[in-house]
Amino acid sequence: MASSIRDELLKVLIEHQPHFLSGEEISRRVGCSRAAIWKHIEELRHEGYEIEAKPRNGYRLVYRPDRVAPEELAPHLQTKRFGRHIRYEYSTPSTQTLAHQWAREGAPEGAVVIAEEQVQGKGRMGRTWHSPPQTGVWMSLILRPPISLAEASQLTLLASVGVQQGIKRVTGLPIQIKWPNDLLIHGKKVCGILTELRGEQDQIHYMIIGIGINVNTTSEHWPEELKKIATSLAIESGGHLHRATLIAAILKELEEVYQEYLNSGFRVIKSKWEQAAGMLGKTITARTPQGLITGVAERLNESGALLIRTDQGVIPVYSADIDWKEI
Template sequence: MPQSIRDEILAVLLDRQPNYLSGEELSHKVGVSRAAIWKHMEELRAGGYEIEAKPRSGYRLVYRPDRVAPEEIYSHLQTKRFGREIQYQNHTPSTQIIAHQWAKEDAPEGAVVIADEQGDGKGRLGRVWHSPPRTGIWMSLILRPPIALQSASHLTILTSVGIKRGIERVTGLDIQIKWPNDLLIVGKKVCGVLTEIRGEQDCIHYAIIGIGMNVNTKKQDFPKEILDIATSLTIELGGDIHRATLIAAVLEELEECYERYLQEGFQTIQQEWESSAYKMNQMITVRTPQGNHTGILKGLYDTGALKLQVDQGTIAIYSAEIDIEKY
């Protein structure tokens, strides 16, 4: 998606930060008049950016707010498709709802819906996802994978691997993946993935990958009932993180995982997932609709099902929960 003039101005200011850039040079770089530059500067200031203007020196970016608006993300993004088209909402009930509608209207693969606040964020099995305003990453990615419907679980797995890579790249924190859709730090949930599919038996029309991540969420922001099982990057890191930078890193890693999966198949993604799996080769209890199973987690089957070693042998678990508070 072509950058707007405002996006281009912001990208140039970010690149030149903390130095000044003359109005003439800025006008030349983005191809608009100096009067137009002034107008866009005022728009940026209205959006919370502090831009200093000094006679005979030019403009300088002094402060940038922690926003997840497109102009912030584009200035960091190095992808071919993922995140190249973004719908941004300051507040929405759920990014999933908007993404489904956009996908039905032929949104391109890699398009993203992102919000600063969700009023009705959802997790797996209809659970509520706590989404405090301007603290986390709440976004939905539209995919159109050329794969069979029975391979849809691969999408959640490769998404978890990509998110893990992105978080570790930006923060240096050690992230573990808990099957089927959670990312953990020291046993506490920091991110969840919700994959929703529309398709038929032989193909997927589109997939919506919902990502909810606790980034700058403070302890006091969490409901008391989940304090023992949830955490955030800022709690574990001891400092706030620029969310747009993190979003760009996650989208870049996700695109690489997705392209590799389409070209090489599931095996390499599977191996990377298993190397980061929570409780790998340890005893766990999983809760399924048919009852509980206790055994040793041995990894994944090619289908994406969990491989559990029990007394009778190795069994495949297709839908289950692992209670992190028990381990």
């Protein structure tokens, strides 16, 4: 109960920022005594919120720390399900690990695990993901799609479309998708998406969409080997971004494309992915389990494989690392 009062208080203060709101009015809106309001305001101040109090005027929110806690996300969410249930950690080995545990315990579809820092972030093919504290978006979304195992790879492509659209809506940056689901700006990686699932025979029990975005990261945060290949939204836009606002936009876009997929199938997602892809029509090299394939990336097939035109014909690629040079 206490946390819900605190969350509602913060929501009211955010909605009226930068104006004052009387203690009486806050009490009425939040549904608790003025003494309880004062107690929760003191707790918020301890967490870095600057709240001004003036006799006869009431309270107003002057400064908000850049946090991605549920009470910061709530005022910005415009979704029906995605992000309505959140598990928040300041620091965790991996949001993917926590999401798997929560999914096994029965977490509802659209539930999100989110952290300020990952110390063992997971990337594709067993790689690690560098996740400095309070600089990016490190979250995992739980889905329970009514699709077959054979269609599961389409959700990876869907996720890249939703995240790309959410980031673009907030920043306006020229973000391209690299197959299957990395997001690049000017050829440098700004976001990675990792899809994992649990199922048996032809039934999916749940899927976890892991999303790592370099938001306010600077080059000083990265080890030397990442500086030439990675970038962040702040570096590219030239300014600090409010992460909770960005997460809310991404969850909204993800929910919309997911519902569109459930209603109309993969075709519309395929079209959106191809429009956002940076490699189509270019010569690429795909490092597959079967060896290197070099050719022109043409499009996706109906199942989501990347079609590459080579001297030997058109070859569908289902799993690979892609290399291509941005010109």
